[in-house]
Amino acid sequence: MAEAPKEKMSFIKKLTISAKEGTLFKKSNTVSPSTASKQVSNRGSQSNLAPASKPATAASPSSATSAAPPSASPAAPSPSKKSAPADVDRAVDPAKVATRGVNPANAPPFKPKGKYQIPDLSIDRTLGTGSFGRVHMVRLKATGKYYAMKVLKKNEVVKMKQVEHTINEKNILEKLDYPFLVFMLGTMQDSHNLYFILEYVQGGEVFSFLRRSGRFQNSVAKYYACEVILAFEYLHCRDIIYRDLKPENLLIDSKGHIKITDFGFAKHVPDVTWTLCGTPDYLAPEIIQSKGYGKAVDWWAFGVLVYEMLAGHPPFYDDDHFKLYEKILACKPKFPSHFDPNAKDLVKRILTTDLSKRYGNLRAGVVDIKCHKWFADVEWQKMEDCAIPAPYLPPCKGEGDTSNFDQYPEDHEPYGVTGPDPHKDKFIGF
Structure with a gap:
């Protein structure tokens, strides 16, 4: 690995010290790629569930691939003024990915808790x-x-x-x-x-389900990814950055849908912020470099999540935080051979240090992600309405x-x- 510039190294040292002190960083229950490979090998099929789990209720292709567009609603406001690069490859008409709940105008009136x-x-x-x-x-x-x-x-x-x-x-x-x-x-x-x-x-954590399974089937990872996208779209429309996405913070309800929890690092950020916080494996390069950052850090973390769900381990891993941050800045993830080609393409478009090319941070914002070919079969309004059966129902007695x-x-x-x-x-x- 080429030696990082000295000014970046100083940022990494500062971040490593902060992480060791535990002041603004959270631990992640990640596993190394070699350990993840053994988990999958020992379990055989990547779709195996824990013995106590109920049989998965798979969403049939027809349930998510109907060509009929969802109910029309105004597109979410763009979070960035950057122009889309010439290689933007949309598999879906942007007009077909709008959903009702992400428009702040549709929000229910505020009720004091x-x-x-x-x-x-x-x-x-x-x-x-x-x-x-x-x-x-x-x-x-x-x-x-x-x-x-x-x-x-x-x-x-x-x-x-x-x-x-x-x-x-x-x-x-x-x-x-x-x-x-x-x-x-x-x-x-x-x-x-x-x-x-x-x-x-x-239903417990997605993390627990992922570790039992070794890695998720493409359809399972895509389902959870869709629900995270909709949640982030809702938050970003309200200028809220989450900043702590990881499998441990995704819960599964009794019907199999995810619920994002732990908003300890969430913040209302209309423009940029500089706070050094997050979970090391999921930190965006701009956080490591102590640059001002915005909503794009959530999309970076989303790319890491998609990779981890499909591979069984995060794209950048090292027990040493110093080396981990070097790998994140180098940004050269290696994709397992079983990785779905469309998912690989999406992750590569998100895991880029160049903010002018990172999906989610371009002029169209989240629309570029929702229109990507990995999501070509998704009906976004049905997904938001929880009308598509979940791929896994956790055992639940009441x-x-x-x-x-x-x-x-x-x-x-x-x-x-x-x-x-x-x-x-x-x-x-x-």
């Missing part, structure tokens, strides 16, 4: 843990409905300088209402913790089923404790 207290909830088992706290399944006593409660320790949030990100997360979740994004019921706080009461998604999540020790401190709150002024109105 509810305020709750710990006594309003029955707290069940832990679904996941992190450096700031944990997530529980809870039941709202007034309705009997199940939700997920994300608990963040105030001391840790302040110590790790995540106050602004946490406030951003609350403010953004309050305004979101879309099929492929986790819905927030409300928030609350006590003297020690912050609480998000969120939609409970029973609304309160937690079998798709790992077990964790219940060693947390009591919630709802009153007492001195040295950080009260930092979370006013939470």
Whole structure:
């Protein structure tokens, strides 16, 4: 590998140090290409599911390939003024990829979220843990409905300088209402913790499904990719950058649709931002180089996601963060022989360091991606309406089923404790 310019190396060193300190970066449960190959080899067919999984309900070709256009709606506003390159290859008429829900004018009126207290909830088992706290399944006593409660320790949030990100997360979740994004019921706080009461998604993480499968069949990866595209289109139309796409942050609901969760790095960005944050394997080159960046970083991460779903491992991998960032900047992904040619073409058009050529960042924005030949058989309005059967139905025994999540020790401190709150002024109105 050619030696990177010294000025870029300094950026990489800065980012590597930040990642080791864990201040603005999250770990990713990625596996090396060699490990992924062994997983697939040991399982045989790439479409194998875990024994507990229900038989996949595959979407028939006819269900997604009808030539009839979806209901007409205004195209989403372009996120970039860059001109499309001469080699743009559209397989679909742009007028046929518009969907209703991505137009901000169609958004439902803003409804303030509810305020709750710990006594309003029955707290069940832990679904996941992190450096700031944990997530529980809870039941709202007034309705009997199940939700997920994300608990963040105030001391840790302040110590790790995540106050602004946490406030951003609350403010953004309050305004979101879309099929492929986790819905927030409300928030609350006590003297020690912050609480998000969120939609409970029973099916577990796409990450878990992907690791069990080794890698996804082309049709499965395409299905999830479509739902992520629609979610990003919805967010970007509202000038929200997500900045933390990865299989661990994609949940699967009981009907097989994805729900993007964890908006801790999401931010309202009408123009550009400079914050160094994300998950190392999914960082765009412009973040690594400490450049101002915008919505294009989400599309880079989307290209990484598509590659990982089809290959079983990310395109750029190294245990050493320094070398990982070098590989990202070099941007020379190697594609396995089984990779679908159209998917390969799309990933190559997205994973480019040249922002003037990156799909999603051209004049037509997301339209270039939705019109790409890999998605030629997709009916986007039906996809948004959840009218196309999902390729995988997670085992689910009921609304309160937690079998798709790992077990964790219940060693947390009591919630709802009153007492001195040295950080009260930092979370006013939470």
